[in-house]
Amino acid sequence: MNHLTRLKSATALAALIVPLAFAGNAWAQDTVNLRMTIWSANEAHLAMFNEIAAAYQAENPNVTVTFDSLPFDTYTTTLTTQIAGGNPPDLAWILETTAADFVNSGALAPLRESFAAAEGYELDDVTEQATALWSSDGELYAYPFSTSPFAIFANNDLITEAGQQTPAELIAAGEWNWDNAIAIAAAVADAGHDGLIVRDFNYQIWQNLASIWRGWGASPWSEDGDTCTFADQPMVDAMSFIHNAIFETGAMPGPGESVDFFAGDAAMTITQISRASLLPQGDDAFDWDLVPLPAGPAGEYAVIGQAGIGVFANGANPEVATDFLAFMTNPENSRKLAQFFPPARASLLTAETLGLTNPLLSPEQLESVVIAGITNGVVLPGHEGFAQIQQTVRAELDALWTPDADVEAVLASVCDRIGSLL
Amino acid sequence: MKTELAPRTKVLVYGLMCVLLIPFVFPTWWMVTSSVKPISQIFAFPPDIIPRSFDFTTYGRVFELQPFAQQYWNSAYIAALVTIGTMLFSSMAGYAFARIRFPGANLLFMVVLLGLLIPSEVTIVPLFQMFLSWGMINTHWPLVLVPIFGAPSVFATFVMRQFFIALPVELEEAARVDGLGRFKIFWTIALPLARPALAAVAIFTFLHSWNLYLEPIVFLSSPDRFTLPQALTQFTDAYGGALWNVQLAAASMTALPVLIVFIIAQKQFVEGLAHTGLKG
Amino acid sequence: MTSSATSMAVREKRKRPFWTMERRDAAAGYLFIAPQLAGITLFVLIPLGLVFWYSLHEWNVLASTFRFIGTENYERLLTDRDLPRVLGATAIFSAGLVVLNMSLALLLAVLLNQKLAGITIFRTLFFSPVVVSLVAWTIVWSFLLQNNGGINGMLAAIGVEGPNWLRNPTTAMISVIVVQVFKNVGLNMILFLAALQGVPRELYEAARVDGASPFKQFRRITLPLISPTVLLTSIITIVGSLQVFAQIAVLTQGGPGISTTVLVYYLYQQAFQFHLFGYGSTLSILLFVIVAVLTFAQWQMRRKIVFYEN
Missing domain, CATH: 3.40.190.10 (Periplasmic binding protein-like II)
Structure with missing residues (x-):
């Protein structure tokens, strides 16, 4: 190693070390x-x-x-x-x-x-x-x-193409409820597109399904958080409705299927209004609408x-x-x-x-x-120790997302597992 | 094995390699092409293998949204320091464990090997507490000191030890007879001979530091001190949704320079490793 | 220092200065390993001790309660309903990963060791996933593995109906293993390639003269000579396989059910997601013991696996 290279490497090393020294914390003393x-x-x-x-x-x-x-x-x-x-x-x-x-x-x-x-x-x-x-x-x-708030974005182009009334028309007629909404989704799915997507649910973030099951008055646990209500009738009815939409009518994409509403190939999505920023512009734009969640058997509701x-x-x-x-x-x-x-x-x-x-x-x-x-x-539902409850319920609900699942039995086993966590 | 193949075998080998390549190359291809797509097309299905439109402004956005040049420099100099430090201290330790006889050497080697066995998630909380008490949170010190001296360096020490064990001892014997000290022998004779092993250690160490994810997230908090893998997660729109195209543009810029270095260095690297005789 | 050397040193003490060759050597040895040893003590041993200390406590991070509970966390290991399945998943994941990774790496190394035009390009491409960002890598694979994703699309093109990869316990496990192997096999491939190039060519020439088939050459010459590399990479790969979880978190979240929840992901969940640091630390200690035992066993077995040893 001659002097020149030695000098060069020393300079290089200094260049490496100096920023480290200056990256030291600048905790202000009086402030x-x-x-x-x-x-x-x-x-x-x-x-x-x-x-x-x-x-x-x-x-x-x-x-x-x-x-x-x-x-x-x-x-x-x-x-x-x-x-x-x-x-x-x-x-x-x-x-x-x-x-x-x-x-x-x-x-x-x-x-x-x-x-x-x-x-x-x-x-x-x-x-x-x-x-x-x-x-x-x-x-x-x-x-x-x-x-x-959670709301529904609708792709009116796809909906009218499938010969369905748009959500706005149903609202005007006072018929914006889950039965009609899911029928639109099923019709669009039949036409070769996708129906209704609960955004970010992905068969993992199950708490986002609250945007549907609240319409049945269902909740995962009692108000005080002490009792599991997954196996109660409203939840069983709501989950049966969702299960039916996935596996019978195909109104909702199945597990392991990824569809992005904002890419323009699905009838509706449930998400928060801030997602409006994802609506495509220019050539890919479609005729969209933002509407409240439809009424369920338990009446009108909103989820935030x-x-x-x-x-x-x-x-x-x-x-x-x-x-x-x-x-x-x-x-x-x-x-x-x-x-x-x-x-x-x-x-x-x-x-x-x-x-x-x-x-x-x-x-x-x-x-x-x-x-x-x-x-x-x-x-949205929350609870003390939610991360653990979330994960446990997620694992149990996986049994629900198969065509021949026994909804009541699965929900009972959910309550069985999380009972000790509540 | 390294002989000219018959033409038919050649075609077969090429064909096999091309098929095998698909799962290796497609994700990278997707990353690069998606970086120039509009966000709504990235997750469209089926994906466009060739983008329909090219929007290179995402690459400019990378530098607008984050101090990306600064973050690039952070990653680069941290990785360089870690690599140099590891090469020095691990070759010293590896040399001592291979060549020098001293009481307790085997036991101490076992102690060092422990470091190879511990996932970083296991020790991250105590390490955080230690660096906090030294006032080194939100500095680059933990990202430099732990890899050079802690668990990640053990692999390098192991490789260097195996190399020195395989190295003929005669050269050093002659120098010892001439009365050269251990450090002098190490520095002027053994280390230059260890260049191939050092090359291997350098690449592994550099890549490890370059890809480090958990530690920067835990130790660093201000964007101008972030490293690249951490910076990649920071490209979001006004509502916290990921700006995928910009993020993938940044990811591409993170990967490509390393690939280029690999292309240039790979021959030496492979041949270097070949001579290390990584022997158990 | 051997005992005879010591006794000689003692006998000659009066004649020779204190700094004998042996002493100087030993001192140099300690000096050489001092930086690393200090680092290991500071950044591995002490933190490990602290983790053990945490494991004897109930630690609620949010409420900042830190209560000594003795071996309660360890007793909990025995009653944890999920733990046996987690350990089973870990064993399958690690075994599958090691076998697939090592065989694919060896296959690629043999292919890439041929004298062919453009082989450098192939080497680089096979190595490229190693440097691609983990985030981009797992995201694109999670899309490819969807039920309506690219892989099933290709299978449909040849008339095969693909499974719902990430939603079936068996295929989900296969998927997380394969995705992890593709990402990192390049490193082992390079190690094997280097080992193959270290095999003296004369040996093959001699074997050819004797009329040995290529397969026989591979078994009798190549494998024994690269066996040290095989041992080293298998240790590194097993240890590494026990530390994988980011990909699993993205691809399956440990599901369906808990079929792909491996130990390190489980401990990550307990400690960082459920805030149960005490029990998380206990699981860390368990993981450490498992890794240590496995490595020790492999190291002991090296005389059987490895053809020669210096």
């Missing part, structure tokens, strides 16, 4: 640095959050806020690892399914008092419906920043998904974090958040406000689907 974990990495979201944080910082110069985007698929895992390792974030987004775990664990700091004390916060404006999931014994543990923001009681600065959360979700900032996340404040639930930020949707669609949905909706 408070708040960290919020989120599962969005979208630039528009981050720009909005940073704008809100900057406004807060202008009032509180000693506070900085950083937003950590974690991958959605491993979000709760990563969050749990951070908590287990003794490094909880100050604030975190929480999914509706894990709400019960977080709310009941004592990991989250109570919020009600700080919110009530915050100037101009108008806590009463936040609907009780929206906060129910995040409350325990009258105390609020997380703010429901996103409340998103929710996400909350909580403050970790074990964080370094729970008081500052709570104060920031009160700022972030005050009426003014809630209006900003409503651009992307359907709000929980009654005053913001108008077609006018929502229309500003959802240009794809008509005022009627916003009124009938979003506002009605948020006002009347039941949140």
Whole structure:
């Protein structure tokens, strides 16, 4: 090795090591640095959050806020690892399914008092419906920043092609119910396309089927979460309906079949309105509509998904974090958040406000689907220890997704397995 | 075995290889072609083998949505540091276990081998606690230190040990008679002879670091410090849905440079390994 | 240091300086392994000890309760209804993966060891999945394996009705094994290819002169000579097979039922998804013991499998 090459390799090594040295943590000494974990990495979201944080910082110069985007698929895992390792974030987004775990664990700091004390916060404006999931014994543990109703997107081109009435026509005639809806799906499937897709269900995320079974008044467990109601009659009827749609009429794609509504080859899909962004433009565009879920035997209903923001009681600065959360979700900032996340404040639930930020949707669609949905909706099922229950039920329900399954027997065995977990 | 084949056998071998290639190549093909498709066509069925339209703006979007150049650099320099560090320390340890007699060598070798047996999921929580207490969370230190000194380096030590065992000892004996110290012998005689084994270790180590997924997700939190596999998960639309075409464009850019390096280096790599005599 | 060397060193102590050749050597040996040994202690042994410590506790991460419960988690291993099936699935998955991976790698290595034009391109293409992102790889396979997916499409073209790959316990297991093999077989292929090239050509020439058939050459010359590589790769592959779960999580989520839930996925679920860190740690210890026993057994068997040993 001559001097020149030695010098070169030394420089190269230095170039490699220097950034490492500078990547060292820059914990600020006097200031408070708040960290919020989120599962969005979208630039528009981050720009909005940073704008809100900057406004807060202008009032509180000693506070900085950083937003950590974690991958959605491993979000709760990563969050749990951070908590287990003794490094909880100050604030975190929480999914509706894990709400019960977080709310009941004592990991989250109570919020009600700080919110009530915050100037101009108008806590009463936040609907009780929206906060129910995040409350325990009258105390609020997380703010429901996103409340998103489930609805049906319909491909009217395929539906009229199959000689069927569109959902809008059925609604006008007062006949928008599950029997008619599934008949449309079956007819389109008969015509060589696909019928109704429960998006993201994939025969694994079974809780999304709540968007159907609520129409029968069914639920997986009792209100207090102590008793399994999978084997009760409403659930048996609803699941028989779904089983029939899959294996008899072919109105729903079977297990192991992937169909994407937004690629234009299915009659309808049940999903949240935010998916409107996936509707194809240009050459691939089709005539679509957004309608509320059809009425079931138990009448009209709505189902919503929710996400909350909580403050970790074990964080370094729970008081500052709570104060920031009160700022972030005050009426003014809630209006900003409503651009992307359907709000929980009654005053913001108008077609006018929502229309500003959802240009794809008509005022009627916003009124009938979003506002009605948020006002009347039941949140997706959740439970303490949900991940384990989810997995156990998933494994048991696999026996249901065969043509000759005995619905009642399978549902009974579900209750048998999860009884000890409830 | 390495002789000219009869023409008919040749055709047969080519045919067999082409059929076998399908499952190896199709997913990569899908990844690259889907990166230029509109999102609605990616999961259309049946898939278009040749895209109907080409939209290369996804490759530009990759750099707009994430500090992708910075993330590329992070992955590259971490992998390079890990590779250099592993080559040095693992060859030292491998050399000692193969050549130097010292009390307890066998026992200590067994202890080191333990590292080969432990999935990273098992130790991630205690490791997180340790690095937290050292103030190294959200830095690249865990991604550099653990692979060089911890469990992932054991494979390299093992390979180097096997290589040195197979290496004729005469050259070093002569140097010892001349009174050269161990380190000098290692550095000036043994290590240069170990170039083939080092090449193998380098490729395996580089790939391991380049593809590391769980550790970056757990240890890093700000986008400008992310590594590539982690960055790939971050391309989403305004509602958290994956921007598949942009994500696949980023995935293609992650894979192709490594493939090119492999094409250039593969001959030396294979022949290098051939001489290591990876002997149990 | 052998005992005779020690006694000699003792006898000659007065005549020779303290730093004898042996001592200097031993010191050098310790110095050489010191960095790695320190790393193993810090990043493997201590964490492993901590995991064992966790396994004696009930640890609810969210509620931050950490309660000593002795061997309760270990007793739970015995009463866990799912564990026997998980261990069975693990055994099938690992055995299937190792056999398929090793035979395919050997076949490819033999093919790629031929003198053919463009062989470099083939080598690169067979190796390419190793560097493709795991996310892209599993997603495209999950689509190919759908009931209405590409594979059944191709089967239908030749008049065969394919199974619903990921929804039937047997085919789901086959699918996760095959997808994992295609992804990583390139590494073993390269190792085998290297070993094949290390076989002296003169041996084959001599065998040909003796009139041995290509198959006989392969069995009598090639296999024995590459047996050390076979042993090494089989150890690495078995150990690696016990650590696979990301692909399973995407393709089947361990289903249908729990038919593809392997041990490492099960422990991942318990610890990170169900937040049961104590029991998850217990499963980690179980996994570690299994891997250690298997590796030890293979290492002991090496004299039977391996043709020669230095």
